[in-house]
Amino acid sequence: MQTDEIDMKLISLLSENARLPVADLSRRLGIARTTVQARIDRLQDRGAIAGFTLRKGASLRPAVRATALLSIEPRAAAAVIARLKTLPQVETVHTTSGRFDLIVILSAQTTEELDERLDDIRDAQGVKTSESLIHLSTKIDRAG
Structure with missing residues (x-):
């Protein structure tokens, strides 16, 4: 299955904040929570999402x-x-x-x-x- 516009919007939202709850993602995308979770799972299975990571805040970043x-x-x-x-x-x-x-x-x-x-x-x-x-x-x- 190809990555569509909703997948790209989902990836963009997760790139901004990977900790967003599925319910928030669902509201922002205008689709059901189960659909959001299924899309995340599918994107992970296909390798489009390799994982979720911690981004260091300014106080921890090297100068x-x-x-x-x-x-x-x-x-x-x-x-x-x-x-x-x-x-x-x-x-x-x-x-x-x-x-x-x-x-x-x-x-x-x-x-x-x-x-x-x-x-x-x-x-x-x-x-x-x-x-x-x-x-x-x-x-x-x-x-x-």
Whole structure:
């Protein structure tokens, strides 16, 4: 079964607040509670909803975030990614096409801590070059 407009509205509501009771979702969507629950179950079964998660509030979020763009030596990806996994400040790592091979999103409590982690990343065996972008403010955050 395809994802329809009601499913997309349901996903949007759950993305804003995954703790909304089924009764509230039902009222907002204008459909029966049992239908809402059946749709949630179906979306989970199909993998459209992978799970429900906690979003940290501003008081728990790290103060400084950055993106590091890495060019790596040929066949060094596994070793570089293994090194990145050991750094708790590294949140996500993406492979990419173009001038850089990896996009690394990281966070820290201070600029000094961030600077040290960026040094660790630059010094990792297999990293040829890196470019760092410090996040200043968030204008849109649909991922939470």
